[in-house]
Amino acid sequence: MRILLVGAGGVGTAITRIAARRDFFAQMVVSDYDLGRAEAAVAAITASDRDGSRFSAARVDASDQAAVTALLREHDCDVLLNATDPRFVLPLFGAALEAGASYLDMAMSLSYPHPERPHELCGVKLGDDQFARAEEYQKAGLLALVGMGVEPGLSDVFARHAADELFDEIEEVGIRDGANLTVEGYDFAPSFSIWTTIEECLNPPVVYEKDRGWFTTAPFSEPEVFDFPEGIGPVECVNVEHEEVLLVPRWVDAERVTFKYGLGDDFIAKLKTLHELGLDRTAPLTVKTDLGPAQVSPRDVVAAALPDPATLGDKMHGKTCAGTWVKGTKDGKPREVYLYHVVDNQWSMREYGSQAVVWQTAINPVIALELVATGAWTGAGVLGPEAFPARPFLDLLNAYDSPWGLREQ
Amino acid sequence: MRILLVGAGGVGTAITRIAARRDFFAQMVVSDYDLGRAEAAVAAITASDRDGSRFSAARVDASDQAAVTALLREHDCDVLLNATDPRFVLPLFGAALEAGASYLDMAMSLSYPHPERPHELCGVKLGDDQFARAEEYQKAGLLALVGMGVEPGLSDVFARHAADELFDEIEEVGIRDGANLTVEGYDFAPSFSIWTTIEECLNPPVVYEKDRGWFTTAPFSEPEVFDFPEGIGPVECVNVEHEEVLLVPRWVDAERVTFKYGLGDDFIAKLKTLHELGLDRTAPLTVKTDLGPAQVSPRDVVAAALPDPATLGDKMHGKTCAGTWVKGTKDGKPREVYLYHVVDNQWSMREYGSQAVVWQTAINPVIALELVATGAWTGAGVLGPEAFPARPFLDLLNAYDSPWGLREQ
Numbered sequence: 001m002r003i004l005l006v007g008a009g010g011v012g013t014a015i016t017r018i019a020a021r022r023d024f025f026a027q028m029v030v031s032d033y034d035l036g037r038a039e040a041a042v043a044a045i046t047a048s049d050r051d052g053s054r055f056s057a058a059r060v061d062a063s064d065q066a067a068v069t070a071l072l073r074e075h076d077c078d079v080l081l082n083a084t085d086p087r088f089v090l091p092l093f094g095a096a097l098e099a100g101a102s103y104l105d106m107a108m109s110l111s112y113p114h115p116e117r118p119h120e121l122c123g124v125k126l127g128d129d130q131f132a133r134a135e136e137y138q139k140a141g142l143l144a145l146v147g148m149g150v151e152p153g154l155s156d157v158f159a160r161h162a163a164d165e166l167f168d169e170i171e172e173v174g175i176r177d178g179a180n181l182t183v184e185g186y187d188f189a190p191s192f193s194i195w196t197t198i199e200e201c202l203n204p205p206v207v208y209e210k211d212r213g214w215f216t217t218a219p220f221s222e223p224e225v226f227d228f229p230e231g232i233g234p235v236e237c238v239n240v241e242h243e244e245v246l247l248v249p250r251w252v253d254a255e256r257v258t259f260k261y262g263l264g265d266d267f268i269a270k271l272k273t274l275h276e277l278g279l280d281r282t283a284p285l286t287v288k289t290d291l292g293p294a295q296v297s298p299r300d301v302v303a304a305a306l307p308d309p310a311t312l313g314d315k316m317h318g319k320t321c322a323g324t325w326v327k328g329t330k331d332g333k334p335r336e337v338y339l340y341h342v343v344d345n346q347w348s349m350r351e352y353g354s355q356a357v358v359w360q361t362a363i364n365p366v367i368a369l370e371l372v373a374t375g376a377w378t379g380a381g382v383l384g385p386e387a388f389p390a391r392p393f394l395d396l397l398n399a400y401d402s403p404w405g406l407r408e409q
Numbered sequence: 410m411r412i413l414l415v416g417a418g419g420v421g422t423a424i425t426r427i428a429a430r431r432d433f434f435a436q437m438v439v440s441d442y443d444l445g446r447a448e449a450a451v452a453a454i455t456a457s458d459r460d461g462s463r464f465s466a467a468r469v470d471a472s473d474q475a476a477v478t479a480l481l482r483e484h485d486c487d488v489l490l491n492a493t494d495p496r497f498v499l500p501l502f503g504a505a506l507e508a509g510a511s512y513l514d515m516a517m518s519l520s521y522p523h524p525e526r527p528h529e530l531c532g533v534k535l536g537d538d539q540f541a542r543a544e545e546y547q548k549a550g551l552l553a554l555v556g557m558g559v560e561p562g563l564s565d566v567f568a569r570h571a572a573d574e575l576f577d578e579i580e581e582v583g584i585r586d587g588a589n590l591t592v593e594g595y596d597f598a599p600s601f602s603i604w605t606t607i608e609e610c611l612n613p614p615v616v617y618e619k620d621r622g623w624f625t626t627a628p629f630s631e632p633e634v635f636d637f638p639e640g641i642g643p644v645e646c647v648n649v650e651h652e653e654v655l656l657v658p659r660w661v662d663a664e665r666v667t668f669k670y671g672l673g674d675d676f677i678a679k680l681k682t683l684h685e686l687g688l689d690r691t692a693p694l695t696v697k698t699d700l701g702p703a704q705v706s707p708r709d710v711v712a713a714a715l716p717d718p719a720t721l722g723d724k725m726h727g728k729t730c731a732g733t734w735v736k737g738t739k740d741g742k743p744r745e746v747y748l749y750h751v752v753d754n755q756w757s758m759r760e761y762g763s764q765a766v767v768w769q770t771a772i773n774p775v776i777a778l779e780l781v782a783t784g785a786w787t788g789a790g791v792l793g794p795e796a797f798p799a800r801p802f803l804d805l806l807n808a809y810d811s812p813w814g815l816r817e818q
Contacts, residue, residue, distance in 0.1 A: 187685040273682040276596040278714040285713040289693075289703035296698050301710045304694040305687035 001025040001373045004072050004101070006062050006092055007083035008032040008041040009193075010310025011106065011149070014354035014362035015083060016055060018400070020045040022366065024373040028055050029075045035059035044353075062088035068095035077101055079372070081365055085195050086110050093130055093144065102142050102372070104365055106149030107196065108243050111203055118204050119218045125206065126246050130382050138381035145377075148368045148385050149361040150322045150341065151177055151259075152243035154397070154404075158324035158339035159244070161390035163252045166337060170254040170328040175244045176338070178228040178235035178262030179320035181345060181356065183312050188270060191316065191357045195303050198280045201263065201271050205239035208249045208257040216241075220268055224260065228321045229407055230342045235262035244324075247384035254328075274302060313355030316345045320356045325409070336409035343402070351401075367396045410434040410782045413481050413510070415471050415501055416492035417441035419602075419719025420515065420558070422450040423763035423771035424492060425464060427809070429454040431775065433782040437464050438484045444468035453762070471497035477504035486510055488781070490774055494604050495519050502539055502553065511551050511781070513774055515558030516605065517652050520612055527613050528627045534615065535655050539791050547790035554777060554786075557794050559731045559750065560586055560668075561652035562773040563806070563813075567733035567748035568653070570799035572661045575746060579663040579737040584653045585747070587637040587644035587671030588729035590754060590765065592721050597679060600725065600766040604712050607689045610672065610680050614648035617658045617666040625650075629677055633669065637730045638816055639751045644671035653733075656793035663737075683711060722764030725754045729765045734818075745818035752811070760810075776805045 001024060005012055008030050016030055032038040038057035045055060060071050062084045072080060072095060080096040082089065082105040089109045096103035108127035115123065130146055137144045147153055155175045163170060183189040190197055204216035220238040227234045242259035249257055263271075274280045279302055284295035323340030345356035352359055368385070371377040376392045385393075397404055410433060414421055417439050425439055441447040447466035454464060469480050471493045481489060481504060489505040491498065491514040498518045505512035517536035524532065539555055546553045556562060564584045572579060592598040599606055613625035629647040636643045651668035658666055672680075683689045688711055693704035732749030754765035761768055777794070780786040785801045794802075806813055 269678075270682050270686065273679050274686075277679065277683075277711065279688065279711065281714070284699070285710065287698075287705055287709050287713050289696075289698060289700070289705050291698070291700040291703045294698035294700045294703050294705075296696055296703075296705055296710060296713075298710055298714050300696050301694065301705060301707055302686065302688065304696050304705075305690070305707050 001079060001369065002027040002075065002077045003079050003081055003369065004029045004031060004075060004077040005081045005083060006031050006060060006068065006088070008038040009083065010308070010355070010358035011361045012083035013041040013044070013310065014352060014359045015081070015366055016041050016045050017352045017354060018363050018366045020055070022370060024370040026054065027075065029058050029071070029077060030055060031058040031060040031071060033059070033061055063091055065091040065095045065098070068092060069098045072096065072099035072101050079104065079369065081369065082106070085193060086199065090129060093133070096144070097133070097136060097140060097142065100140065100142065103144040104148050104368060105146055106153060106361060106365060108146050108246070110199070111241065113204055114216070119216055122206060122214050122216055125214060126241065126243050134382035141380050143372065143379050144382045145368060145372070146382055146384055147243040147247050148365050150364050151175060152247055153364040153385055154341055155244050155322060155324045156247050156385035157390045157393045159248045159252050159326070160386035160388070161394060162324065162326040162337065162339065164390060167326060167328040167330050167335060170252070170326060172256040172258065172327045173248050173252065173254045174325045175242065175259040175323070176226045176237055176262070176325050177260070177322050178226060178232055178237065179318060179357070180232045181316055181318040181320055184315040184317070186307065186315070189307050189309070189312055191309050191312065191320070191355065193303070193309065194306055195299055198271065198274065198299055198302070200241050201261070202275055202280050203241040205241045205259070206245045207239065208245050210255050214246065222260070226260065226262065226325070228262070229338070229340055229405060230319060230321065232319055232321055232342070236264060237262045238268070248386055251384060251386040310355065310358055313345065313349045313353070316355055319344045320360060322360060338407045338409060339404065340407065341397070341402070341404045363397070363400060363402060367393060367400065370396060410488060410778065411436040411484065411486045412488050412490055412778065413438045413440060413484060413486040414490045414492060415440050415469060415477065415497070417447040417450040418492065419717070419764070419767035420770045421492035422453070422719065423761060423768045424490065424775055425450045425454050426761045426763060427772050427775045429464070431779060433779040435463065436484065436486070438467055438480070438486060439464060440467040440469040440480060442468070442470055472500050474500040474504045474507070477501060478507045481505065481508035481510050488513065488778065490778065491515070494602060495608065499538060502542070505553070506542070506545060506549060506551065509549065509551065512553040513557050513777060514555055515562060515770060515774060517555050517655070519608070520650060522613055523625070528625055531615060531623050531625055534623060535650065535652050543791035550789050552781065552788050553791045554781070555791055555793055556652040556656050557774050557777045558770040559773050560584060561656055562794055563750055564653050564731055564733045565656050565794035566799045566802045568657045568661050568735070569795040569797070570803060571733065571735040571746065571748065573799060576735060576737040576739050576744060579661070579735060581665040581667065581736045582657050582661065582663045583734045584651065584668040584732070585635045585646055585671070585734050586731050587635060587641055587646065588727060588766070589641045590725055590727040590729055593724040593726070595716065595724070598716050598718070598721055600718050600721065600729070600764065602712070602718065603715055604708055607680065607683065607708055607711070609650050610670070611684055611689050612650040614650045614668070615654045616648065617654050619664050623655070631669070635669065635671065635734070637671070638747070638749055638814060639728060639730065641728055641730055641751070645673060646671045647677070657795055660793060660795040719764065719767055722754065722758045722762070725764055728753045729769060731769060747816045747818060748813065749816065750806070750811070750813045772806070772809060772811060776802060776809065779805060
C-alpha cells in the first residue's frame with residue numbers, strides 16, 4: 001500500500017507517528033500547504049521508522065484537485081488519506097477518484113442549513129455531496145471510506161459492534177463525547193481544531209428517528225448530563241451536528257440516532273459570543289492588511305488567534321473519552337451499554353509526543369488502512385465505518401495498545 | 410477659519426452636518442482614506458449649507474504625516490480637526506504642527522501598560538506623547554486642543570464649570586456615562602466604534618488621587634450602580650481607561666478623579682470573551698487572504714464583522730447620557746451634583762440624520778472651534794477643555810438647541 005497523506009497538522013503528524021510502528025504499507029507521502037510542516041513531521045519519525053525510508057514530504061494545496069491528482073500519480077499512491085479540515089473534502093475526494101486511488105477521511109463534506117426552517121429541516125446534509133458520487137466510486141472499483149476518525153469513526157464501529165453482538169433490537173444509538181482536559185496557562189485553548197468545532201457546534205444539530213428520518217434542532221439543544229468512565233465523571237452534553245447521525249442509520253437498524261458533545265457552559269458561552277459577533281462566519285470580509293485591503297474569513301482569524309491545539313500537549317492534563325451509548329433489547333431483556341475509548345494525555349504525550357485528542361483521532365484511520373491492506377475490510381463505493389465488520393477493528397485497537405471498554409449501564 | 414476635517418466616519422459626517430448650520434468658518438475640507446465616504450458626507454450637506462460651497466472632499470491616509478501636511482498647505486487650512494480613531498493621533502498631531510495649523514482631537518494618543526505591574530502602575534499614559542511636545546506647539550504659538558469630544562470634552566468642561574461656580578473644594582470628579590439604547594434586529598451592535606471601545610475597556614483603567622498621583626486597576630474594577638437622568642435610570646458602571654482622568658487634574662483641583670462607563674453585564678462578558686480569545690489584539694497575525702498570506706490585526710476583523718455604528722441610527726431607540734458627577738463642599742456645606750447632557754436618538758436622527766452617540770461626540774468640537782474662531786477661547790500649547798472658561802461653552806451648547814442639565818444629588 002502506498003499512501004498519500006494530505007495535511008500535516010496535529011492529526012496528520014500523529015498519523016505518521018502511529019503508522020511508523022506498523023508494517024502494512026510501503027510508502028507514505030506526507031503533504032501539506034506548508035512544506036515545512038510536512039518536512040517536520042517526516043523528520044520526527046524517520047529515526048523511529050522501521051526501515052527509515054518509507055516517509056517523504058511534499059507541498060500541495062488541498063483545494064487544488066488537479067495538483068492533488070498529479071501528486072497521487074507522481075508517487076503512484078493507491079490511497080489518499082485526508083487529514084485536512086472539512087473544507088477540503090470535495091477536491092480531495094475528487095482527486096482520489098480521478099487518480100484511481102481509494103480515499104479515506106475523518107470528516108465528511110459540509111452541510112448547508114435549510115434556507116427557511118434551519119432548526120427543523122435538513123438542508124444539504126453532511127456527506128450528501130460525497131454519497132451523490134457513490135456510484136462513480138463503485139464503478140471504478142474504488143473504496144471511499146468516509147468518517148473514519150474517532151468520532152465519526154470508532155464511534156460508528158462501536159454502533160456496528162452493538163448491532164452485531166450485543167443487541168437484538170436497538171432503540172437509540174447516542175454518541176457521547178466528554179473530557180476533563182485542562183490546559184495550563186491559557187484562559188481558553190480548545191483541544192481540537194476551532195474551525196471544525198465552530199462548524200459542528202453552530203450548525204443546526206441533526207437527529208435521526210426511524211419514522212421521521214433526519215431532522216434538525218436549534219444549536220445546543222436537549223442538554224443532558226452524561227457520566228463518563230475512567231474518572232472523567234459527569235459532563236453536560238448537548239446536541240451537535242455530527243457525521244454519525246448521518247452514517248449509522250444507513251447500515252445499522254436503530255429507532256433513533258443522536259450525537260451529544262460535552263462542551264461545558266463556558267465553551268458554549270464563548271461559541272455563542274463568536275456567533276453573536278459574526279466571527280464564526282466563513283464568508284470573507286474586506287479588511288486592511290499589509291498587502292492592502294483583502295478578503296479575510298473571520299473564522300480563520302479566530303483560529304489564527306488561538307494556540308495551535310497540536311502544540312498544547314505538554315501543557316494539557318486529563319483524559320478524553322469518545323464512545324457510543326446504546327439502548328435496546330437482547331434476548332427479550334432491556335439492555336443499555338456504553339462502548340468507549342479513553343486516552344490519557346500523559347500517556348499519549350509520553351508514548352507518541354501527541355496530545356490526547358488528536359492522537360485519538362489519528363489512530364483510527366491507521367487501523368482502518370491496515371484492515372484494508374490485509375484484506376480484512378474490502379468494498380467499493382462510499383462506505384461508512386459501520387459498513388464493515390467491527391470485531392477485527394476492535395481487536396486491532398487492543399493490539400495497538402489502546403484498549404476500548406464496555407460498561408453495562 | 411479654514412478647517413481640515415480628517416475622518417468622514419460617523420463622527421466626522423455628523424460634524425459636517427452640525428457645522429453646516431454655523432457661520433464661524435470659511436472652508437471645511439472633508440478628508441478620508443475612502444474618498445467615497447468624504448464625498449458622501451459633502452454631498453449630503455451641500456443642500457443645507459448656508460452658501461453651498463464651503464465644503465469639499467479629499468482623499469488622505471491619516472497615518473501619512475507628510476501627506477496630511479501637504480493637504481493642510483494645499484488648502485491653506487489653519488486648523489486640523491481629527492475625527493479618526495486614536496491610532497492616527499500622532500501623525501495628525503505632528504502634521505498640524507509642521508504645517509503651522511492648530512489641532513483639535515476627541516481622543517488622545519494611546520497608552521501602553523506598565524510592563525511588569527499593569528494593574529497597579531501606569532506605563533505610557535493617554536496623551537503622554539502629545540504633552541511631551543507641548544513646548545513645540547507653545548513656541549509656534551499654536552493651539553492643540555486635545556480630548557474635545559463629549560467624553561473627554563464636554564465632561565471636562567463640566568468639571569471646570571463645577572470648580573469655577575459650584576464648589577469651593579472638590580473631593581471627587583467622577584465622569585459617568587450610561588445609556589438605554591437598543592438596536593432592532595441585532596444580537597450585538599455597539600453604538601460607538603468597537604475599535605475604540607475595546608481599547609478603552611480592556612486597557613487597565615486609570616485613577617487619579619492627589620496624594621498618590623495616577624495609578625491603574627484591573628479592567629472592569631469598582632462596579633457601582635449610577636442612576637442616570639431623563640428616564641435612563643440605574644446602570645451598572647465600571648472603571649474604564651479614559652482621557653478625563655489624565656486631563657482634569659492638570660487644571661482642576663480635585664482629591665480624586667475617576668471615569669466609569671455603564672457597559673452592562675452582557676457587553677462586559679463579550680469584551681472579556683474577545684480578550685480570552687485574543688481577538689482584542691492589534692498586533693497582526695498571519696492569515697490566508699485572497700491576496701495570499703497577509704498580516705491582519707484581529708481587532709480590525711472584529712470591527713469589520715460588526716455593523717457600522719454610524720449606519721444604525723434608524724434602528725436605534727433610546728437616549729445616551731454623558732456627564733460629570735462632582736462631590737465636594739460649597740460655602741462650608743457638603744454638595745454633590747451631576748452635570749449632564751442627554752441626546753435622544755429619535756431627536757438626533759430627525760434633526761441631523763445622525764445617531765445619538767456619534768452626534769453627541771460631534772457637536773462639541775464644532776462648538777470649541779466656534780469659540781476659538783470668535784476669540785472666546787485662546788491659548789497656545791497642548792491644552793485640555795478644562796483649561797478654558799466653561800461658561801461660554803455651556804451657553805453655546807444651549808444655543809445649538811442641545812441643552813445640558815444639572816441635578817443636585
